[in-house]
Each structure stands twice: as C-alpha cells, then as structure tokens.
Amino acid sequence: xxxxTIAWKDTTIRFRDRNALILMVxxxxxxxxxxxxAFGGFWNGSDPVPFDAIPVLLINQDDGxxxxxxxxxxxxxxxxxxxxxxxxxDETAARExxxxxxxxxxxxxxxxxxxxxxGDVAETAESPALVQFYADPSATVTPxxxxxxxxxxxxxFNSAAISSEVTVAQLTAEAATLGPALADLGTVLQAEMQSxxxxxxxxxxxxxxxxxxETEETADISPFAFFAxxxxxxxxMFSMMDxxxxxxxxxxxxxxxxxxxxxxxxxxxxxxxxxxxxxTGGLQFVVFVAASALIFQLNWGNSLLGLAMLTLAVVLSxxxxxxxxxAFARNASQAGILGTVVTLVFAALGGTFVPAQNxxxxxxxxxxxxxxxxxxxxFTDLTVYGLGAADVVLETAxxxxxxxxxxALALWQFQRRLAK
Amino acid sequence: xxxxxxxxxxxxxxxxxxGVTAVRGVSFAIRQGEIFSLLGPNGAGKSTxxxxxSCLLTPTSGDAIIDGHSIRQDPKQVKQVIGVVPQEIxxxxxxSARENLEFWGKMYGLSGDKxxxxxxxxxxxxxxxxxxxxxxxxxxxxMKRRINIAVGxxxxxxxxxxxxxxxxxxxQSRRRILDTVQELNDQGLTVLYTxxxxxxxxxxxxxxxxxxxGKLIAVGTQDELTEMIGQxxxxxxxxxxxxxxxxxxxxxxxxxxxxxxxxxxGESVMVQAEDANQVLPRILQTVAEHGRSIRxxxxxEPNLExxxxxxxGRALRD
Ligand SMILES: Nc1ncnc2c1ncn2[C@@H]1O[C@H](COP(=O)(O)OP(=O)(O)OP(=O)(O)O)[C@@H](O)[C@H]1O
Ligand SMILES: [Mg+2]
Numbered sequence: 001x002x003x004x005t006i007a008w009k010d011t012t013i014r015f016r017d018r019n020a021l022i023l024m025v026x027x028x029x030x031x032x033x034x035x036x037x038a039f040g041g042f043w044n045g046s047d048p049v050p051f052d053a054i055p056v057l058l059i060n061q062d063d064g065x066x067x068x069x070x071x072x073x074x075x076x077x078x079x080x081x082x083x084x085x086x087x088x089x090d091e092t093a094a095r096e097x098x099x100x101x102x103x104x105x106x107x108x109x110x111x112x113x114x115x116x117x118x119g120d121v122a123e124t125a126e127s128p129a130l131v132q133f134y135a136d137p138s139a140t141v142t143p144x145x146x147x148x149x150x151x152x153x154x155x156x157f158n159s160a161a162i163s164s165e166v167t168v169a170q171l172t173a174e175a176a177t178l179g180p181a182l183a184d185l186g187t188v189l190q191a192e193m194q195s196x197x198x199x200x201x202x203x204x205x206x207x208x209x210x211x212x213x214e215t216e217e218t219a220d221i222s223p224f225a226f227f228a229x230x231x232x233x234x235x236x237m238f239s240m241m242d243x244x245x246x247x248x249x250x251x252x253x254x255x256x257x258x259x260x261x262x263x264x265x266x267x268x269x270x271x272x273x274x275x276x277x278x279x280t281g282g283l284q285f286v287v288f289v290a291a292s293a294l295i296f297q298l299n300w301g302n303s304l305l306g307l308a309m310l311t312l313a314v315v316l317s318x319x320x321x322x323x324x325x326x327a328f329a330r331n332a333s334q335a336g337i338l339g340t341v342v343t344l345v346f347a348a349l350g351g352t353f354v355p356a357q358n359x360x361x362x363x364x365x366x367x368x369x370x371x372x373x374x375x376x377x378x379f380t381d382l383t384v385y386g387l388g389a390a391d392v393v394l395e396t397a398x399x400x401x402x403x404x405x406x407x408a409l410a411l412w413q414f415q416r417r418l419a420k
Numbered sequence: 421x422x423x424x425x426x427x428x429x430x431x432x433x434x435x436x437x438x439g440v441t442a443v444r445g446v447s448f449a450i451r452q453g454e455i456f457s458l459l460g461p462n463g464a465g466k467s468t469x470x471x472x473x474s475c476l477l478t479p480t481s482g483d484a485i486i487d488g489h490s491i492r493q494d495p496k497q498v499k500q501v502i503g504v505v506p507q508e509i510x511x512x513x514x515x516s517a518r519e520n521l522e523f524w525g526k527m528y529g530l531s532g533d534k535x536x537x538x539x540x541x542x543x544x545x546x547x548x549x550x551x552x553x554x555x556x557x558x559x560x561x562x563m564k565r566r567i568n569i570a571v572g573x574x575x576x577x578x579x580x581x582x583x584x585x586x587x588x589x590x591x592q593s594r595r596r597i598l599d600t601v602q603e604l605n606d607q608g609l610t611v612l613y614t615x616x617x618x619x620x621x622x623x624x625x626x627x628x629x630x631x632x633x634g635k636l637i638a639v640g641t642q643d644e645l646t647e648m649i650g651q652x653x654x655x656x657x658x659x660x661x662x663x664x665x666x667x668x669x670x671x672x673x674x675x676x677x678x679x680x681x682x683x684x685x686g687e688s689v690m691v692q693a694e695d696a697n698q699v700l701p702r703i704l705q706t707v708a709e710h711g712r713s714i715r716x717x718x719x720x721e722p723n724l725e726x727x728x729x730x731x732x733g734r735a736l737r738d
Contacts, residue, residue, distance in 0.1 A: 005526045013514055254510035258571070261474045261506075262527040263499040420477050 002264050006272025010246065011279045024239045024284040029291055032231040036224035036296075053084040056146055057094040057106040060087065064114020070131075071109070073153050083146065098134050105146040108132035228298050229379035230352045232288045233372060236281055237318050237346065241339030243277035244322030247414070248332035266418045270411060274323050281315040301382030306389035310382065313399035314375040320406035321371055327413035346370040355380075374398050424579060424610050425450035425473070430482035432468050442468040444634040445482070450579070450612060450627075455605050457621040458614040459724060460631035461736055466614040467507055469631070470583045473612070474504045487578055500529075503577030507584045507614075509568045513557040517548060517567050520556060521574065528575035542570035545600060562593025569597065579610045586620065598624060618724045618736055630728060637731050646722040649730040652680050653696035654723075655703060657689045658716040669710045676702050685735050687715075692726065 014020050058074060060067050075085045086103070088094055094106040110130055131154055133147060247270070250256040259269050289307070292298040300307055325342060329335035349363070350356065350372025356364055367373040378395030381387040432443040443465040450456040458466045471477040473484055475495035483490055489497040511520050521539040525531075530538060543549040546566035548559075556564060565585060572580055582601065586594040601624060605611055615621055621628050622642055629639045638645055659669070667684070673691050674682035678699040680692040693699045696719045707714055720726065728736045 002527060005523065009512070009515075009523050012519075013512060016514060254506055254508040255512065257471075257476050258504065258506060258510040258524070259527060260476055261499060261502075261504040262524070263496050263529060264527050265496075 002268045003272040003275055006259075006269065007275035007279050010243070010273065010276025011283070014243065014276075014280045015283070020239065020242070023235060023242070024280075025287050025291060028228075028231040028235040028288055029295065031235075032224065032228040032292070033296065035227045035231070038223075054082060054105075054146060055103040056083050056085050057097060057103045058085050058087045059089060059091050059094055059106065059108045061091075061111045062109045062113035063111075066114035067109045070113070070153060074107070074149070079149065083149065095134055104135065106132075106134040107146075107150055108134070224296065224298060225383040226355060226380055228292050228296070229383055230376055232285060232292070233314065233318075233375050233379070234343070234347050234352050236285055236288075236315065237321075237343045237372070238340075239284060240277055240281050240315075240318040240322040241325065241336075241343055243280055244274065244319065244326040245329075245332050245335045245339060246277075247273045247323075247326050248329065248335050252332060260418065266415055267411070270414045270418075274319060274407070274410070277322060278315060278319045281319055282311070285311050285315055299383065299386075302386055303382060303388040303392075306382050306387070306392045309389060309396045310375075310378040310392050310399075313396040313403070314371075314378070316403040317371045317375070317399040317406070320403045320410060323410035323414075324406045327410040327417065346372040349373070351376050371399065371402060374402075422452050423449045424452045425456075425484065425486050425612065427469075427473070427484045428482055430469065430472055430484060431480045432465075432472055432477060433480045436480065441480075442634055443472070443479075446631070446634070446636045447482075448629050448636060448639050450610060452610055453605070453608055454626035455601065455611040455613055455624050457625040457628045458612070458631050459616065459618065459621040459628055459728070459736075460614075461616050461734075464616075464631045465634040466616075466631060467583055468634075470504075470581050470612070470614060474502060474581060475499060500575070501578045503572035503575065503580040505569050505572040505580065505582040505585050507587065509564045511556050511564060511567055511571070514555060516553045516555055517543070517559070518552040520567065521570060524571045525574045530575060538574050538576070542573045545573065545604075546570040547596065560590075560593075562589040562596075565589055565593060565597065566600075569600070573604070577609075579612060580604065581612045583614050584616070585613075586615070586617070616736065618728075622724055628724065630724070630731065632728075632732050638727065642724065645724060645727045649692075649722065649727055650680070650694075652692040652694060652722055652726065652730075654720040654726045654729070655691040655693060655696050655700065656716075656718045656720065657691070657703070657707065657714055658687055659689060659707060659712040660687065660715055669707065669712065672706050672710070673703060676706065678702075681730070683729060683733055688735075690729055690735070692730070 014024075056074075058071060060071050062068075062070075071087065073079075074083065075087070079085075091106075091108055094103070094108075097103045098106050108131065110132065113131070131150065133150055135147065247256070250259070250273075256269070260266065289300055289311075293300060321342070322339060325338050326335045329338055347353065349367045350370035351359070351367060352372060356367045356373055356376070359367060374395045378392040378399075381391050381395070385391075426449045427447055430443055430446045431441070433439055433441040446465070446469055448456070458464075458469065460466055468477065472479045473486065473491060475491050475498055479492070483492050485491075486498045487501045489501070491498050512523070515523075518539060521542060522535060525535045525539060540549070543552050546563075546569065548563060548566060548570075551559070551563070556567060559567070569582070569585055572582070585601075586597050589597075598620065601611060601613065605624075611624075613621075613624060625642070627639065627641050628645060629636050630645070631637070638648065640648070670682050670684040670689060673679060673689065676699060678693050678695065680694065682689060682691045684690075691699070691703060700719075704714070725736055728734070
C-alpha cells in the first residue's frame with residue numbers, strides 16, 4: 001500500500017513537471033520525426049518505398065506446367081516493381097551469389113513439382129514437393145519480403161483460392177508496415193492467383209527455408225519505424241535515469257530521512273521509489289507510442305501482446321538499471337553524470353543512432369551487453385518486420401533477466417545505504 | 421509525572437573508526453507532558469541526538485526508551501508514537517500543502533476520512549488552510565516551516581521532536597510557532613525541542629539540557645541552572661578591538677574586587693559580578709586605563725547564556 005502511495009506521489013510530481021514532460025514525450029517525438037524525415041519522409045504516405053527491384057534468383061528444375069506457372073507468377077509485371085527475378089539453372093552458383101550478397105534470395109522449384117501439385121503423388125506424404133528458399137540470414141528486411149511473396153504463391157498452389165484470401169490479407173497487413181507501395185501487393189497477388197486456380201488442391205507443397213552464408217549486409221530498414229522506437233528508448237532511458245536519481249535528491253533534500261522517520265520500512269520506501277519510476281516510464285512509453293501512432297501514423301506492429309510484453313520488459317530493465325546506478329552513486333549529481341554517460345554509451349553501442357546490424361561483427365556481439373540493443377531488437381522485430389509476440393520472447397526474457405539482476409543489486413546496496 | 425523518554429548513554433560516531441564523534445554519552449529523561457529543550461551551539465550534537473531518537477541513525481552505543489519502546493529493538497513502534505520536525509524543511513515543493521500532508525499522513529498509516537480530518541486540523545494549526553491548495557514552492561520560509569511542523573503532528577504523536585524549528589524565519593512566524601508549541605503542550609503533547617536561541621529555551625521549556633561538543637553538560641529547570649552558577653550578573657562590554665590583543669584587560673577585569681569571572685570573546689568582554697552596579701565604575705575605569713573605548717555596554721541578570729558561558733567559557737552564539 002505504502003509502496004503504491006510513494007510510487008504514485010512520484011508519478012504525479014513527474015507528470016506535473018513541464019520540463020520532464022518535454023524530455024519524456026515531446027523530445028523523442030520531435031527527434032524521431034526529424035531523423036526519420038531526413039532518411040526519407042515516411043509520414044506523407046506518398047514517398048517511394050526503399051524496396052524496389054529486390055534481386056532474386058529463380059532456379060526452375062521442374063519441367064511441368066505448374067513450375068512454369070510458378071515462374072510466371074514470380075516474374076509477372078505485378079511483382080516487377082518489387083522483385084528483379086533472374087532465372088538461372090545452377091543451384092550452387094545461385095547460392096554463392098546469395099552468399100556474396102549479390103542477390104537477396106534464391107528460390108528453387110524442385111523437379112516433380114508439377115506432379116506433386118496436380119495430385120499424382122499426393123498420397124506419398126513423405127516426399128512433398130519442396131520449394132527451397134535460400135536467404136542470407138544477416139539480411140533483414142528484404143528476404144522477409146521475398147519469403148512473404150513466395151509463401152503466398154506456395155500457399156496459392158496448396159489451397160488455391162480457398163485460403164488465399166486469408167493469407168493475402170495477412171500479407172497485406174505485413175506489407176503495410178513495410179511501406180505504402182507494398183500495401184497493394186496483396187491485392188495484386190490475389191488477382192494473379194485467382195486467375196490461375198479454380199479449385200482446392202491437396203496440401204503437398206512446403207517451403208523449405210534455408211539460411212545461407214554469413215555475409216554482412218546493410219539492413220534495409222524503414223527509417224521512421226526504426227527511429228521512433230530508438231528515440232523512444234533513448235529518452236525513456238534519460239527519464240528513467242532522472243527518475244531513479246530522485247532517490248538521491250530526496251536524500252539530499254531531507255525528505256528521505258523524513259520517510260524513514262515514519263513507520264515505513266526501508267524496503268517499502270525503496271520499492272516505492274523504484275515503482276514510481278517504473279510507473280512513470282510505462283506511462284511515458286504508452287503516451288509516446290500512442291502519440292507517434294496518432295501524429296505520424298507509425299505502425300507499432302501487429303502484436304499488441306508483443307508490444308505490451310516488450311514495453312514492460314524495456315521499462316523495467318531501464319528502471320532497474322537507473323536504480324542500480326543511483327544505488328552506487330555517491331550523490332545525485334554523480335548519478336546524473338553516470339546515468340547520462342551510460343545512456344549515451346548504451347545508445348551508441350546498442351544501435352540507437354546507427355542500427356547494430358551495420359556494425360562490424362565484434363561490435364554486434366559486444367552490443368548485446370546493452371539493454372538498449374535487446375530493446376531495439378525487440379521493437380524493430382515488431383515495428384519494422386511486423387513480427388509477433390513469439391518473436392520477441394527472447395528479447396523480453398533477456399530484459400527481464402537483466403532487470404532481476406539489476407534490481408537485486410540495487411536493493412542490496414540501498415538497504416546498506418539506508419542502515420546508517 | 422511519568423517518564424516518557426529515557427535516553428541512556430547515547431553515543432554516535434560518524435563513519436567509524438576515524439569519523440567525528442558527534443554525541444559522546446548523553447543521558448536524560450523527559451517527563452510526560454513537559455517541554456524539554458536541548459540548548460547548544462552549532463555542531464553541539466543536537467540533530468545527531470534527535471536523529472538517533474527518531475531511529476534514523478543507529479547509535480554507536482547506548483539506547484533510548486520512548487513510551488516503553490527501545491529505539492534499537494522496536495524502531496517501528498517508536499516511529500508510531502513520535503512526530504518529527506526536522507531541522508531542514510522536508511517537503512515536496514512542486515505539490516500543494518494539502519497533497520504533502522495527505523502523502524505524509526498516508527506514510528503514517530492514516531487513510532480515508534480520518535486522514536482528511538487530520539489534514540484539515542493540522543492545516544488550521546499551521547494557519548494555512550486558505551493556502552492549502554497552493555504549491556509549497558510558492559510559500560515563504562515561515563509558511564514552509566509551519567507546514568513542516570504540521571506534518572509531524574498528523575498522526576497525533578505522543579512525543580514531538582522539533583529540531584530548531586525557528587531557524588531563519590521572520591519574527592512574526594517565529595512568534596507564531598512558539599505560541600503553537602505552547603498550545604500543543606497545553607493540550608498534553610510532550611515536546612523535545614532543540615535550539616541555539618537561549619530566549620526560546622527560556623520561554624518554552626519546563627526543563628533544559630545544555631549540550632556542547634556532544635556532551636550534556638547540565639540539565640535542570642531554568643532556575644536550577646542559574647542557581648548552579650550563583651547569582652551573578654553579567655556585564656557585557658564591546659570594546660572596539662579584538663580582545664586577543666588585550667588579554668591583560670581581561671585579566672585585570674577578572675582581578676577587580678567584586679568580579680567573579682571575566683572572559684573575552686571577539687570584540688566583547690563578559691564580566692560576571694555579584695552586583696553589576698557596584699562594580700561598573702571600576703570596570704569603566706579599567707577599560708579606560710587600557711586605552712579602550714566602550715562601544716556598547718549591557719547588564720544581564722543571571723540567564724542561560726551566562727550559564728553556558730560559565731560552564732564552557734564560551735558564548736552560546738558565535
Ligand atoms: N552525516 C554526518 N557525517 C559526519 N559528520 C556529521 C554528520 N552529521 C553531523 N556531523 C558532525 O557531527 C557534529 C554534530 O552535528 P549536529 O548536526 O548533530 O549538530 P547540531 O547541534 O544539530 O548543530 P546545528 O545547530 O548546526 O544544527 C558536527 O561536528 C557535524 O559536523
Ligand atoms: Mg542541527
């Protein structure tokens with residue numbers, strides 16, 4: 001009860017502070033708008049998509065009609081804006097090209113694809129027609145787009161028009177997060193499909209997704225979808241540092257002593273203070289998400305659950321990191337300096353200003369010691385790639401784990417500190 | 421009258437083993453319903469003592485029993501019965517007086533109607549009910565002090581600790597605070613009051629403890645304390661120059677017939693005599709013989725200032 005009273009007191013004080021509000025909400029919005037527009041204004045909705053003519057290789061080993069159809073769909077004009085398909089014969093050479101980063105993906109239509117699709121070998125479930133999909137695992141966005149398209153076509157062959165509406169709708173939703181020009185992809189594909197299939201087909205085709213190579217590659221990332229979370233996290237971190245520092249400010253102002261002089265335990269006081277920062281951070285981030293969605297039409301992904309989980313984990317980890325710094329800092333001004341340094345180092349190392357995917361490999365690994373990196377990875381999964389809750393479980397778990405360690409250390413040190 | 425606070429050989433060393441020993445074995449008792457003052461100069465150890473009695477600091481040794489509870493053993497019970505008014509104003513500036521009081525009330529375990537009722541009552545005591553909804557930041561120093569006191573009263577404590585509650589405020593606010601303390605005491609509240617203003621201690625206290633360098637050097641009623649030093653008057657002289665340069669003046673004054681003691685401090689000289697009027701001509705003469713001119717002269721009946729001077733050889737105020 002008293003924990004909540006303290007937490008709520010701090011939250012009230014914080015949200016009445018105009019400077020704090022600017023830091024918490026306005027600054028990240030303005031900054032992500034500026035940086036986002038500098039990289040290609042996304043919010044007027046008519047600017048060109050950065051994804052056009054994605055180089056894709058197609059190896060058609062099927063000599064039947066269905067393989068031919070697959071090829072035709074993939075190379076159709078409808079997809080021409082998006083994919084630059086090169087048809088070739090040598091699978092090994094294709095894989096090498098993907099490895100070298102010359103193409104983003106290679107698709108192999110296997111021999112016997114037509115027989116499988118037409119139902120001739122339908123009963124032999126153990127040998128389904130496997131469409132192979134090779135992609136560079138370090139590439140981020142483009143293979144996902146290609147994979148989406150291929151999945152779409154494969155699904156079309158599998159279940160024909162019956163389920164294509166569903167999957168097309170799904171793809172449309174995903175495409176919308178990638179940029180306006182992709183939004184009508186679903187419609188195009190659906191039309192293309194319906195012109196070719198009339199009846200349901202047995203499910204015999206599956207997509208075999210094979211990652212290839214370790215090439216470094218520049219990620220193609222929608223600037224605003226990346227910079228909004230990145231600035232949001234940066235300023236969340238600033239304000240969490242600011243918030244936890246208030247424990248030391250109260251120590252200096254004498255209100256902490258007064259709190260201790262009331263029949264309230266040290267643990268309640270510390271948890272109340274940390275809880276207040278957590279509450280503030282949660283509200284701050286929710287306001288930021290809502291504001292960016294309303295003002296800039298930023299899509300925060302398709303998974304409300306994922307977003308909620310990740311937000312909780314990020315706010316908790318930044319709060320506990322702030323508490324840890326405050327616990328070991330000598331006074332508020334030292335905590336302020338320390339907090340700012342940690343925030344900026346974590347921001348740079350974690351990929352706030354330049355996505356971590358662009359780092360050299362050792363820095364990419366090193367950046368994983370930062371809360372920022374995990375937070376950003378999680379948010380870009382949601383906002384840039386439109387992934388779901390299951391895909392941010394790892395990030396969420398890591399952040400919760402870190403929080404646990406930070407909080408335990410902070411509590412231990414604060415308890416020692418208050419027992420004078 | 422029964423004892424409500426019993427302090428037993430309290431000691432506090434900050435940052436042992438090399439830190440300052442701020443309190444060096446202090447013992448005293450406060451009876452139910454009295455105002456007990458700790459009178460001492462800056463750095464005497466008043467706040468340190470209060471902090472230990474509030475369970476903010478753990479004593480290096482010794483203990484105190486407050487209303488039957490040991491500050492070492494059951495700090496939680498102690499905190500229920502004491503109200504604390506810290507020396508520095510401990511309030512949240514950016515929220516209103518009422519919000520402050522409601523927050524602190526909840527910290528004392530009050531809630532609902534009881535909380536509202538008490539907040540209104542203490543706002544009335546502080547005389548700030550009309551300004552209750554204004555931010556504390558907009559208040560004058562005196563008003564903040566009054567709210568600072570009001571917080572300590574919220575939960576109807578049995579004992580109120582007030583650590584120099586009138587420091588740095590205008591005479592009007594100070595008057596108001598002293599009257600409030602008196603009124604609360606009249607209603608039965610036991611008060612432990614610290615100050616370095618002799619006048620406050622004299623006006624308020626039933627009994628006074630004089631503290632210096634972490635030691636309680638005398639305890640008693642004002643009469644008991646002044647009797648300790650006999651019935652001496654004090655003649656305080658300001659002689660333009662520092663008395664360090666005129667040690668002979670002080671010793672000559674001390675040697676005059678009828679003079680009990682003479683001390684120099686800065687530009688002033690304190691002379692204690694059985695009858696000030698009788699020795700005055702000789703004092704003036706001695707000063708003149710030393711080529712000094714008197715800027716100011718004051719005669720005081722025996723008081724706590726004199727007691728302090730007598731016990732420590734120093735003036736209470738610097
Ligand atoms: N937190 C602390 N750490 C170390 N030394 C301290 C601390 N607090 C007080 N002291 C020292 O202890 C001594 C007593 O200080 P204290 O504050 O108890 O005196 P006080 O009588 O309240 O003085 P004042 O009238 O100035 O408030 C002083 O020498 C002071 O410097
Ligand atoms: Mg003090």
